[in-house]
Amino acid sequence: HGFSIRLTGGPSNSGCLNNVQQGGEGWSDLCGLFFTAKASDEAITPRGIGTYVLNQNPTTGIGIRPAQYTTNMDVNPYTYGDIATLSVPHGVGFVWATAVWEVYWNLVNEHGFEQNFYDVTSTAGNIKAIQLVVDGLKLQPCGPSFLDARDAILEADRNRYDGANKCLIWEGFAKRGMGYSAETSGPNTRSVTEGFDLPCACRAGGLETFEVSCNPSFFDTDPGESIEIICKVSSCSDSDITVELSCPNNPPGISCSFIPSQVSLPAGEIRSATLSSNINSNQPEGLYAFEVKATDTNNNMASSIINVAILDGPDxxxxxxxxxxxxxxxxxxxxxxxxxxxxxxxxxxxxxxxxxxxxxxxxxxxxxxxxxxxxxxxxxxxxxxxxxxxxxxxxxxxxxxxxxxxxxxxxxxxxxxxxxxxxxxxxxxxxxxxxxxxxxxxxxxxx
Structure with missing residues (x-):
């Protein structure tokens, strides 16, 4: 706990892991898993935590968590949405560690295993995984959601390895419901939307240049209200590009603006912009749709449709x-x-x-x-x-x-x-x- 608590939110802040959706217990489990791993282990090898507390066999015992840690979905089927019914912090932390364990094994399978954990110069996958987790703790905000913590690990990979492992990281998180389209309203909710998909840069047959998506893509509101939506632009290109965001055909009475309206998109990366919309106070009730369009300097385009229900009484x-x-x-x-x-x-x-x-x-x-x-x-x-x-x-x-x-x-x-x-x-x-x-x-x- 000293490891995760003192690295999150800066060296003088030890109160950043008290939110509902935080991986405190998971990071502790991961420390044990990382530093007791053996070269003979496989991704599907089941690993129980705290088996000694229950006097269980250290190899076959489930331990004190809902399931053993393994990439085998038959043994450990838990995904992001399961935090709705699991305890805080032990149960939700277990789900976080389950996702990171997937990332760990993706890196080990790609880059190999180094038994000398002190060799920080090693390029082995387990050493990379440990380093990315440590860097991610330093980068994530105070009170992080699981998606904030995921993004911090991706940022750590960009900083340390020039993003070379981004798709291995995305694949691990996506397998456990924390993929590209996953949503959460904040770090203190257990009601989340799972996403098992990858950004286009990591998908076979992805778009030629980029794509745009907005969440939520459907919302309801009353006349006279204002709303904000996060739109993500995902690069599928090998080169840096700049895209302009607009709403070319938004319905009368519903405004649309972006901050920023111009997004600089590094190769293979994802950037976000905030869409703000104001609804006229006399807007008639009904379902409206408008298009969010992204256009680069070569006039390549991608778009996403947003539907809004204006409600002025019960349906x-x-x-x-x-x-x-x-x-x-x-x-x-x-x-x-x-x-x-x-x-x-x-x-x-x-x-x-x-x-x-x-x-x-x-x-x-x-x-x-x-x-x-x-x-x-x-x-x-x-x-x-x-x-x-x-x-x-x-x-x-x-x-x-x-x-x-x-x-x-x-x-x-x-x-x-x-x-x-x-x-x-x-x-x-x-x-x-x-x-x-x-x-x-x-x-x-x-x-």
């Missing part, structure tokens, strides 16, 4: 037969808006309480907006297409969580027929609020 309506709101029509999104605000008939109160299919009543104890309640459910497709079978869908639930939120959890399910007498609900995932108060929890599934 769902209360159904007496169901005893709960339902979508009023088939389109790309459905929003309960204010229909679920409140709890029970006395706390809020909630309109048409209890808004449950089985007439399960809300509890009446506690304080509204202090204790638990579900305020809003917003369902939309990821790409802005209609809500039809086969579409990739995101559910966003706005809730009130008690205290720090760590004692609460929300289970997400879906079914093919909510009106059926014998409901066959299929579990999607559990989400734990990252903090107390008003929080938005989300999951994705295929409709």
């Amino acid at each position: 769902a309506v209360y159904d007496d037969n169901l005893g709960a709101p339902k979508c009023s029509s088939v389109k790309s999104f459905c929003d309960s808006y204010t229909l679920l605000e409140g709890r029970a008939a006395t706390l809020g109160p909630e309109l048409n309480t209890p808004n449950t299919l089985d007439d399960c009543q809300d509890g009446t104890l506690g304080i509204y907006k202090d204790d638990e309640s579900i305020e809003r459910i917003f369902v939309h497709t990821v790409d802005g297409s209609d809500l039809v079978a086969g579409a990739k869908v995101k559910i966003e639930a706005t809730v009130w969580a008690w205290s720090t939120g760590s004692a609460d959890s929300a289970d997400f399910y879906y079914t093919g027929d909510a009106s059926s007498d014998s409901l066959d609900w299929i579990f999607i995932a559990t989400r734990v609020p990252p903090d107390g108060g008003k929080q938005t929890l989300s999951v994705q599934y295929t409709l």
Whole structure:
């Protein structure tokens, strides 16, 4: 812990690893794994941590973590999204170390193994991995998310090895859900979006020059609001380029600007810009799409589509037969808006309480907006297409969580027929609020 705590945030700051999404325990595990590795080990060799504490066989025991460390997904299937249900810091730290262990073995398989850990001049993969982890700790911000820590290791590789190992690093993180399109709203959330993809510079058959992507690619907002989106430009080229970002066909009433609007893109690297958009206060409700375009000096172009739903009231309506709101029509999104605000008939109160299919009543104890309640459910497709079978869908639930939120959890399910007498609900995932108060929890599934 002294190793990771004192290197993160500068030499005079020892309070930078207290956030939810941090790898403190994982870095400690990695120290043990790194310095007890043998030349005879293989990537799929299972390594348990703390087996002696449980009086387990040091070779076959699982130890004190959810699984052994190995690149074998059958033995250790954990990925980024699993931090939603794992403990902090030990469980989430285990997921971080699992991803770095993938990177370690990619480097060892490419560059070989050196048993003399003190040989800092060695070009062996395990020595490179140790050095990149140490450098990454120094580069990452105070209170890093897993994606911040990933990016710090990539930056360390650029600084020390001229980016020669970037694709090996990306492949390791992508295997465990921390790839190019992975998203997190910050270092204190356990509700994340996994990404198992690679930047175009690391993909076979990538684009000729560059590509652009914006996250989120779909968002909902009210008239008169302002939003910010991060757009990434990824180089697929062997030479440095400069690209100009613009929104050539943004809808009337929705502005678009970038900071910076011109991005200098080193060969094979990724850079980001912030898209700011203002929505007119009288903008009509509906689904709008606009294009983000990147153009280089040779007039090569890449683009990404952003869909925005302007909401000015519920798209769902209360159904007496169901005893709960339902979508009023088939389109790309459905929003309960204010229909679920409140709890029970006395706390809020909630309109048409209890808004449950089985007439399960809300509890009446506690304080509204202090204790638990579900305020809003917003369902939309990821790409802005209609809500039809086969579409990739995101559910966003706005809730009130008690205290720090760590004692609460929300289970997400879906079914093919909510009106059926014998409901066959299929579990999607559990989400734990990252903090107390008003929080938005989300999951994705295929409709």
